[in-house]
Amino acid sequence: MESAGLPGRVHITESTLSHLGSAYEVEVGNGHLRDPYLKELNIKTYLVIDPRSKHPKPQNSQLAKPKANDGLKVRASVRVTRYLETWGAPKPFAQLQHRDSLSSDASTTSDTLKVSEQLGSQGSLPKSRASDGLKMRDSVRMTRYLESWGAPKPFFHLQHRGSGSSDPSSAHGRLNGELHPSNDWDRSIPRNRSQKIKMNEEFEEKLGEAIEGFSSRKQWIKSEDFYRLFLCFSKKGLEKQYRGINIPGFKHYIACSMFICVCIFVVQMLVTSRKDFQNLGISYGVALCIFVVIMFACFAGDMLRITECNSCLDWLSALSSTVERSSLLRLLLTMITMGIILILAILNLCLERGPSIQLASECCGECKENLASIPYYIYCCILGLIACSMFLHVGFELKLICLISASMVYYIIIWKTHACLFNAYKYELLNINCTQSSNSTLGLMKDPKLMSSAYLLIFFITLFFLSRQMDYYCRLDFLWKDKFKKEDEEMETMENLNRLLLQNVLPAHVAAHFTYRTSKNEDLYYKDYEYVCVLFASVPNFKEFYTECDVNNEGLECLRLLNEIIADFDELLSKPKFSSVEKIKTIGSTYMAATGLSNTQGQENQDSEKYHAQTGIMVEFGIALIGKLDGINRHSFNNFRLRMGMNYGPVVAGVIGAKKPQYDIWGNTVNVASRMESTGALGRMQVTEETSIILQKLGYSCECRGLVNVKGKGELKTYFVCIDMSKSQGIGSN
Secondary structure: OOOOOOOOOOEEEHHHHHHHOOOOOEEEOOHHHOOHHHHHHOOOEEEEOOHHHHOOOOHHHOOOOOOOOHHHHOOHHHHHHHHHHOOOOOOOOOOHHHOOOOOOOHHHHHHHHHHHHHHHHHOOOOHHHHHHHHHOOHHHHHHHHHHOOOOOOOOHHHHOOOOOOOOOHHHHHHHHHHHOOOOHHHHHHHHHHHHHHHHHHHHHHHHHHHHHOOOHHHHHOOOOOEOOOOOOEOOOOHHHHHHOOOOOOHHHHHHHHHHHHHHHHHHHHHHOOHHHHHHHHHHHHHHHHHHHHHHHHHHHHHHHHHHOOOOOOHHHHHHHHHHHHOHHHHHHHHHHHHHHHHHHHHHHHHHOOOOOOOOHHHOOHHHHHHHHOHHHHHHHHHHHHHHHOOOOOOOHHHHHHHHHHHHHHHHHHHHHHOHHHHHHHHHHHHHHHOOOOOOOOOOHHHOHHHHHHHHHHHHHHHHHHHHHHHHHHHHHHHHHHHHHHHHHHHHHHHHHHHHHHHHHHOOHHHHHHHHOOOOOOOOOOEEEEEEEEEEEEEOOOHHHHOOOOOOOOOOHHHHHHHHHHHHHHHHHOOOHHHOOEEEEEEEOOEEEEEEOOOOOOOOOOOOHHHHHHHHHHHHHHHHHHHHHHHHHHHHHOOOOOOEEEEEEEEEEEEEEOOOOOEEEEEOHHHHHHHHHHHOOOOOOEEEEHHHHHHHHHOOOOEEEEEEEEEOOOEEEEEEEEOHHHHHHHOOOOO
């Protein structure tokens, strides 16, 4: 019906006319006189009479004004779209959401807009521009205006994934004003503004929810991710991953703890009597040796990088890396470090021998000096508790155990084992600060045992909440990183999947043009090729095989067989021998392919002999297609045969279409190759005389068929490629 129709007319069959009823007026089409297939089936055809031809065209190129009620029922954008659909133009507002600004030639279109505005307001052209208005049609003026926007480009969204959508109100409003002067657009502006405000509110709400996730109050609320008591992850395996993560900053935790230990040593050295220096030196000497070993294990890699001795001391770097990676080793070092500091904080106080409960007047001077150091040992205990909170990624339950254990030991020392020291210090304070008798009592706020216990309790509670909060933030950070990692992996998987789907639709080098570009290129993709071999291969007798009946499930089984044929043809493209062959498309049972389209940059100037070899590859591909079809015939008990046509020459390749873009090639070479197939013979490959000369240089034998009447080309001398001979000789592209 299409090939037998007339340009500018709609060609329909009698059955289509019966469904249309009397909606359109028609006239006899005489399609059987222009197409033998219609004549063979005795199909009556008709041509639809354009209803617009009955109405006179408006004068002075005026644009049709809308009815009064149309503006109330239909939005402005819909009216513009319907208007442009009469020209066959792409959707006018589809691309505005992807553009950041209008093109630079807006100044050229401003004059056109002024003309259109005068047309809408005055109903006629001004005298100074009347000649221009008569020379230029409305569609031409509007087309030039649309060119300032740019038509939708194929795969445009792949280039602008990171760009925000622009506001189309300015261009949209101008277009609506020129076409149909109306106030509808003024009413639509608040709607767009309200939508923008709504989107901003939703964004702020989501941002607020994300910030709220960092709130410290969340750790006390029931969550799907954590248990409220010990903040363990509820998902199985996630806790193990958290415990086993690498902690490059673990060595800094050890260094901070070492600094606190040094502070404790300085305090105790200043307040300890000379006779206790020996005990102090022994205890801190042993601790120093242990800390040196731990610090060496943690900072071995850094020392190796400083000394630059990479030849024989590589094991030092491995040692520090093991500390960062191994959770068990980190746990062991943490326990040793915290234990040493907590013990050193109170050890020397326990070794002192103070007086039993007695009056301060009976104590010697040295004994009074020892009693004066008791508050400083309590301060050292507080520093020891603070050292437990230095290890950020250590589990909260482990810190809690250490804090509780250390506090209990300190309370036992204060209230039980060394209570006599604190009682003696109490009476020492009484005799020094008070003039009362020895049986006078101190207030609760000046009781050494009570105040020491209160200090330890306050710091215990503070460090408890601080450690829990730090553990919560560390776990939350890990949880977010884990979620981001999974989302990133899913995004990467989707990108790879989209890339594979895109490469199945487009050739690899064309897909890379749309996916790997960094700069915004608003031009349509196209490329000229001087040497391309085009092949058309069809199965003409498949039309006779295809029937719609209950036996083959209304033609479904026939389509299954056709899909198997095309799929087997596509399978050949994965072979290295045919890596240069690109499938263009399938049209019914016709398979279209080409070679010479995958040339990379810099290969255009190669000699023509290398390009001529593409023709031999295409011949071998045609032979492989015949072999695939023969195999299908043996298994399906059919007698399908290929009819092939091939031509060689220049083509233009590009991607067209705003929706469902398609890669295609155009040119006289393609048209002639199609005619070679349609005028060919079953089981043969027909080529032109120029192509046959190239094939003969490559070693293929060609048989002259003679002059063939080709539609649009007249009489052409064609040749058949001797496929059987090429099979037996085993020659071709190799």
